[in-house]
Amino acid sequence: NRKMKDKRGILIVISIVLCIILSLLFSMSKGGMKENKTQEIEEEKIMEERVRKAAVSGRFYPSDEKALRRMIKGCIENAKEEKIKGRIRGLVSPHAGYIFSGRVAAYGYKQLLGGRYGEVFILGPSHYVGFKGASIANATHYETPLGKVRLSERVEDLRREPLIISNEFAHLREHSLEVQIPFLQEVLDNFTIIPIVTGEVDPEELAEVLLRYIDDDSLVIASSDLSHYHPYEKAIELDKNCITSIPDLNFNEMINKCEACGKIPILTLMYIAREKGWEGKLLNYNNSGDTYGDKDRVVGYSSIAFYEKMEEEIEEKDRKFLLGLARETLEKYLKNGSKPVVDEGKIPEKLKEMKGCFVTLEKNHQLRGCIGHILPQKRLYECVIENAINAALNDPRFPPVRYEELKDIEIEISVLSVPKKLNYNSAEDLLEKLTPLRDGVILKSGWRQATYLPQVWEQIPRKEDFLSSLCRKGYMPGDCWRKGETEVYVYRAQVFREE
Known part of the structure; x- marks a missing residue:
């Protein structure tokens, strides 16, 4: 019995030791699993966020967030607000250090205050690396002292375009895109960016690619300085070619007579503006001789806006005039084939503008005729006269309107923007x-x-x-x-x- 008790005691001790060892092993395993899980989460986060760090913070602009905000706000407050009848869709903006060009850049960014843009295309020239095509960094975010800005999801689609590549070296030190971002962070909310460094590329071909991705929520920024290191007066003379040809969409002058480091980004924006029907306006021009003082060797800076012209509403009295004119036209033409006699001196100037228009006739709330000009072909009041007659007599879907029907006819006029x-x-x-x-x-x-x-x-x-x-x-x-x-x-x- 004694031997049996001794054996039992030994077995109990062994069991306790084994339990302790197993517990320790389980704890170590669990801790390892937790450590591995934490490591996996960190690795996923690293993979998810590929941040292009600021390269010129502390040199081109302050590295301290508060100092940077103060500087940008000061530039914007001092910039004169230009009245533009439309929505800003593109900017030409300089990319030198803020003490040199920040005041000029602020003229453009001031126009964006209160605006909403989902995506901002930023086009800048490559200063350090030569390559063919246009490059988007293999990053998910750009970072400045004001925080991170996410790249648009559509960069993945853009990267599939033959013209677009990802040349990491082109982005590492490049300042032309980076210096635009703090201004955007200060004046806009909730936007993403599509940052593109241009190499050797045809700007018209690049514009054609980008046009497939630009929509009503897009803003396009072309980053460029103008002439470099000429005496003050010579720089003004040279830069005049740029600041007149860019907003006028004068491609020949821009290509042959403008000196600009970002000529390809500017031309790309100009081709986009031409296709979209945007109008240009010079907001401000200066050179480093004005902003910093040394006038022996200066660099030129401009802020130029491209905007979607706002269609001016036709006033109520003019709407009544046009409806009355359409009614009088139908009365006269269907009765005796004559048209109203119009005293052009009494026609408001707004109604003499070339416009597309449609005239729609309804009878008892049913369509009875509708014809018009999509493109501007005639002055607006003439367009209304012509298409009132066409809607009544020449719509192939309906028999001609008879004079007796006019008492039951309602007239509607649509004045069109340019398609x-x-x-x-x-x-x-x-x-x-x-x-x-x-x-x-x-x-x-x-x-x-x-x-x-x-x-x-x-x-x-x-x-x-x-x-x-x-x-x-x-x-x-x-x-x-x-x-x-x-x-x-x-x-x-x-x-x-x-x-």
């Missing part, structure tokens, strides 16, 4: 870019085309149905809008009708 081509990558992208009730739409395939005014969305609110119906209206296949060869144009309309 703009809508660039899209796919049928889904096209659907995403259309805005019902705002956009009038033109579909064009070969020699066939058709349009629906913005108010047609009220009858056909679903985008797919709207586009398919418009295809059939133009005697095209119902799915013509899904085919990449169909051109799409959009316009807006000011619509008013008889009460």
